Amino acid sequence: MIGPIVQWVNTLLFFYYLACNLIYLRLLLAAIKASVNQNRRQKTAWLDRVRRSPLTPPISLLVPAHNEERSIVESVRSLLRLDYPEFEVIVTNDGSKDGTLAQLVEHFQLTQSDYLYLPQIETKAVRGVYLSRTERRLIVLDKEAAGAKSDAINAAMNLASKPYVCVVDADSMLERDGLLRIMAPVVNDPDRVVAAGGIVRVINGSQVKNGSVGDVRLPWGFLEMMQVEEYLRAFLIGREGWNAFNMLLIISGAFGVFRTDLCRQLGGFRRGAIGEDLDLVVRMHRHLREQNQKYRVHFVADPVCWTEVPSTFKSLGNQRARWHNGLAECLWHNRCMLFNSRYGRIGWVAIPYMWLFELIAPALEFLGWVSILVAAVLGLLSDRFFIQFLLFGYVFSTLISMGSVLIEEMTYRRYNNWRDLGRLICFCFLEHFPYRQIHMLWRLRGIWQYLKGKHTWTKIERVGLGKSPKPSVAAG
């Protein structure tokens, strides 16, 4: 009885794996083409046009901060130094228990004010609005903690006075021309582009000087290196690939631009949503498709947001579990879009992909390992085939990772050092065992947390921007 079941499970998983790899391959090819074209365009003084044009729209930068005393001053300074014609920075101190607000008050000479705060989007109580005596573009909002980033962003959005908002994590750092680059598609087609996302890269290991990344280097830690590979693959292949088909469902919460009026119309980031970035973009698709509007959600791969990634198994595991929990919550919340022709290719391709190849992928992967074990015990497994299949999986995954290194090398080339390139390539071969399996367990934990109804935000331990626990390699 158990034998045929195992065989059918194995056959199904085989075809599932095949479909998954074919999709990755297609995304890789689309991403290579899009990246090369984008790179050609960038060589033609594109940014200069955005900088000089009187039509470039102003932006409100929304910075949610919760216990960020180590990095908040550096982050805000770096934001205020951005190269963009007109912008304001709104920092929300989301009930921090450390000295986040005190740091801001001290360094930017903040003064409490009676600034008009209209809660168009409902949030937790706002305790005060602070204005800077030295920097007029800065507003700081002090509010009670809600246990979710979305609440802090919504509070800042209530104060935003510009037609576009850009959400930036307080522990992240934008490159000086990041806003110009991310706004290029918006300036180019303001009627259709409703949101644009940039790339997030790992700052661990790099040197930070005066609020900007000086010497870009790879981190030394194994976990951090794994995340470098993951980020490259996710952004340069995943986002770029889906963007090429106009089916982008995620704009990173660490760096994304959205049309303010549309966000407000949707009620801002959904309160209580854990994967608030994914949730907002999915709801945007849903709303605009329901309204039969022509729109575009864009990914731009060259505006860089540097972020510090977790360097311990515990924090990384918590982060990944939270991401997966958020994915489950968002997909369930928008389940009506699944295979619904009203939502076009989003309903028929992008959302089913997220269900099949993202959400339940760890469960199926786990099932695959179990069924292989059972098949081996029952003597149903051909050793030769199993090894061939395992080898194929290994080589194909390496190929996809190498593809992201290729795109990086052909276009953006942030890691100029030969040693860094060598390490990037080496880690393409190393990430499949045991990291991938551990990652699967973290994602399973995320599903479990969702099923148990755990929807709280867990804080990731951080060292502070540019303060890597391990020394970064000196030049040469």
Place this chain on the structure above:
Amino acid sequence: MPSVSRLLDLMGPAGLIVQALLASLAAVVGLLAFILLRRGVRRLYFWRRDRRVLEARAGWDAIVGGTVSPKTWVLSRMSREIVEGILLDRLEVAPPKEVERLLECLRFSGLLDARVHEARTCRGWRRHKALLALGRMCVPEAIPALTEGLDDANEECRIAATRGLGRLGLPRAAVPILQRLSTGKLEVPSSLLLDALINNCRATPALVLTFLLKSVDTARPLLARVLGEIATPDLDEDLLLLASDESSEVRASAARALACAKPGLAVSILTGLVDDEEWFVRLRAVVALGELEDPRAIPVLLHGLCDRNRQVRIRSACGLSRLKDHLEDIICLALKTQDAYAIQELVSELERSGGIFELVTALGDSRRQAKAEAALLAALRGGCRRILLDLVLNHENWRARGALARLLSRSGDSELPKMMKLFDSPGLPLRKRRVLRWLERQLAPTQSSVSQVVRVVA
């Protein structure tokens, strides 16, 4: 029952696995080799390129002056690209006298002709590149080739041609764009068209107006938007006509353009637009009124301050806060409206724009003190308490702190003691606590008498 692998063997995919494995392996090795080889080749290329750049820069005067024959560098692709790159970069920053020399070099060296030839005969990215280079050259000879680019089937080339024409800054370069636009034959993103037309028609807004008056529906808002950016005071009467246009986008652009018109006429036309049914027309009208910085606009901006749309209120407050010499009157007039949102919006804008900080700083200056005091008292009545108390405690200038404390003590504001309790935390330094105590004492007994002073000021 056969095993799963045998089943797959029967179905075929298992056989494919080996092939797929080998193909993937070959692809990985290929990618690896390509990445390493490419980086090596690029290193060599840039080493050679840097050397040539140094050589070109060392002999730059000879190259531009024609002492070195162009044949020595124009025949090598790398040298040609380097010289062209330096020339084009230099053109953007050079003074007019040098620009003449550089353009002469572009002409006699054949670089201009080569790019014109490429733009006319090549396709795809090569044409794209040539069109952009022609645009950067800023020479009228490029206009015919760039105009042909506007009709290319490839959107990237059309964009490059539009951008190229837009960079020339010549009214002649705007004509082909305007012609195609007015007949609806040009398909490029509207922002590019706007940029190109704004740059080319800055000196001749009448050209845009001519096309605007005879263009089709879809192009009218776009051309009106261009006019909004480049209008000059001599277009007053035409703007009056556009301000009553049936299209709301055109009316909004007319309002934008009126910011550049003669203030007298502009204020009277914009006064009418402040009551427009479309919020964005009203918004553009109050923004334009704010930019005029004319005291005659104060009543209209106060009207905008009470608008039902928040954006209009915000921008009206913004415009009012620019009129720094009239702040006291403005706040008093705003208070008379008894519109809580309007008053709060104005106070918020004064705080945000740094107006309050400037007034507090001005308290330390004997010449500006009286005016600043009156404006601050009015702001206090408008609800500006928290920030003033914060400044009494934390302003960096002790003179300003003292003057502000004295002013608050004389204000007789009944809400201040309540607000002071919020500041009086256990962690407050002794000096600041003493200031609060003093202020409390001063406010308590004299409240009634100072209220009279405030009423007089009001």
